[in-house]
Amino acid sequence: xxxxxVSTNRAHGGTQGIYRHGSDATGTNMTFSVYVPPHEEGxxxxxxxxxxxxxxxxxxxxxxxEFREACAKHGIIFVAxxxxxxGDDVPDEDGYDxxxxxxxxxxxxxxxxxxxxxMRSYVEEELPTLIAAQFPMADMxxxxxxxxxxxxxxxxxxxxxNPNRFRSISAFAPVVxxxxxxxxxxxxGRYIGEDRAGWRQYDAxxxxxxxxRVKELLVDQGDADNFLxxxxxxxxxxxxxxxxxxxxxxxxxPGYDHxxxxxxxxxxxxxxxxxxxxxx
Amino acid sequence: xxxxxVSTNRAHGGTQGIYRHGSDATGTNMTFSVYVPPHEEGxxxxxxxxxxxxxxxxxxxxxxxEFREACAKHGIIFVAxxxxxxGDDVPDEDGYDxxxxxxxxxxxxxxxxxxxxxMRSYVEEELPTLIAAQFPMADMxxxxxxxxxxxxxxxxxxxxxNPNRFRSISAFAPVVxxxxxxxxxxxxGRYIGEDRAGWRQYDAxxxxxxxxRVKELLVDQGDADNFLxxxxxxxxxxxxxxxxxxxxxxxxxPGYDHxxxxxxxxxxxxxxxxxxxxxx
Numbered sequence: 001x002x003x004x005x006v007s008t009n010r011a012h013g014g015t016q017g018i019y020r021h022g023s024d025a026t027g028t029n030m031t032f033s034v035y036v037p038p039h040e041e042g043x044x045x046x047x048x049x050x051x052x053x054x055x056x057x058x059x060x061x062x063x064x065x066e067f068r069e070a071c072a073k074h075g076i077i078f079v080a081x082x083x084x085x086x087g088d089d090v091p092d093e094d095g096y097d098x099x100x101x102x103x104x105x106x107x108x109x110x111x112x113x114x115x116x117x118x119m120r121s122y123v124e125e126e127l128p129t130l131i132a133a134q135f136p137m138a139d140m141x142x143x144x145x146x147x148x149x150x151x152x153x154x155x156x157x158x159x160x161x162n163p164n165r166f167r168s169i170s171a172f173a174p175v176v177x178x179x180x181x182x183x184x185x186x187x188x189g190r191y192i193g194e195d196r197a198g199w200r201q202y203d204a205x206x207x208x209x210x211x212x213r214v215k216e217l218l219v220d221q222g223d224a225d226n227f228l229x230x231x232x233x234x235x236x237x238x239x240x241x242x243x244x245x246x247x248x249x250x251x252x253x254p255g256y257d258h259x260x261x262x263x264x265x266x267x268x269x270x271x272x273x274x275x276x277x278x279x280x
Numbered sequence: 281x282x283x284x285x286v287s288t289n290r291a292h293g294g295t296q297g298i299y300r301h302g303s304d305a306t307g308t309n310m311t312f313s314v315y316v317p318p319h320e321e322g323x324x325x326x327x328x329x330x331x332x333x334x335x336x337x338x339x340x341x342x343x344x345x346e347f348r349e350a351c352a353k354h355g356i357i358f359v360a361x362x363x364x365x366x367g368d369d370v371p372d373e374d375g376y377d378x379x380x381x382x383x384x385x386x387x388x389x390x391x392x393x394x395x396x397x398x399m400r401s402y403v404e405e406e407l408p409t410l411i412a413a414q415f416p417m418a419d420m421x422x423x424x425x426x427x428x429x430x431x432x433x434x435x436x437x438x439x440x441x442n443p444n445r446f447r448s449i450s451a452f453a454p455v456v457x458x459x460x461x462x463x464x465x466x467x468x469g470r471y472i473g474e475d476r477a478g479w480r481q482y483d484a485x486x487x488x489x490x491x492x493r494v495k496e497l498l499v500d501q502g503d504a505d506n507f508l509x510x511x512x513x514x515x516x517x518x519x520x521x522x523x524x525x526x527x528x529x530x531x532x533x534p535g536y537d538h539x540x541x542x543x544x545x546x547x548x549x550x551x552x553x554x555x556x557x558x559x560x
Binding site: 064069222256264265 | 292296536
């Protein structure tokens, strides 16, 4: 598996890199970012995945996330994938909430999306294999995952489906139940088709109802978030975790919205929370 | 003096705002950002100015600067102006290093630039008056200044010309002597004209040679900065400070370049350095 280095910059004592590779999963080139903190030669460092929200690429969190200081302090590698396949040949349509920038971390089964929109396989299988091959300091036995909005949905669902891969899972303003919100109904209906049974593997609350179990979850949610009531519904996750005995820490953050000003306020804290669990 | 609020976002417990106003100095609308940290009602907070570099607006540091956590911790207001007048009626020309995005913090005297390119008056006089009027928690008796590249030049020259206004001055990869570099020769030659005597008020090293004095300066400079040798010449500032008895802390940062990955690594530390001096 090969990749190309787009750029590297020294930051907080480590290296912020942007990389590109040809993806078998999506059939396109894919770009992602990796921050490697300062470390001693031969050290093996845990990996925190960050999945981004609608309209984003790897770049938003890389530039605005304010995570590097905490990653440098705790010795954590930070990986940020793109949110969809890219390129002129990739089917798309108008609207920010479907198509490019809106892969929803699913493997599409419906035409014309199934050929490229395979972000589940990309994030669950292909990119971890590439990271393991290209970053010898990455200790793939110690991984955690977080994400924002659509990427919070991605972090929760990928984490819940792979409890042995991830030591810990957190999210910022996640779409906790795509089955029950307009963004999710549109995306799953078109990527996966009208049979709603197939949607449940892409819904954190449904996964928990269907038996997925982790010890704990950390979720931050701004109470001034424009999408809170219609799209995000954190109460659904609270109820599902309560019934399942999952220890959910849901922090309603007063005055915070859906932006990177919210994420960057708390992302360093999440890095520290994951670091505690990655070092046990 | 009136202004319009473009946006406000809660961040690190305070408020990151973007504002717009009609400027008498430039004859255009101007946009700037102000971060007000969390504070008690009636508190009076010191102000740190940040002047940006070539091609930037207020937005670059606001989004990528990683300064808010330190400002929240130390109780510092952070003000980031734009780098030039803006608008379709403002004269401009091709090239990133002159015209829009490249005001060089001078009051132009040459046609056609003199009508709008008055960033010295804007940053030295008009914007501070607006901040004092619109942000009642801003304690204008306690100000400090920093900046990057062209904005490091701005911070040094404005600071050196106004030693009683600023408690402390720092810079990131500053243009320390525009008289002695291509960026500066082009900008000053066209904004101020060919008489080089008029350039010296816009050159930190010349100001020091001509008698400007401050107690100390803090400068961070990456040693992997592409512009180091041709444009930045920190040795000229080192020599000028040595002759003048100014205590310059010039830190050559190994492996760092000219980007916001460099700035964001050290800006929090600069905020803390200024905070010590603003609280005495």
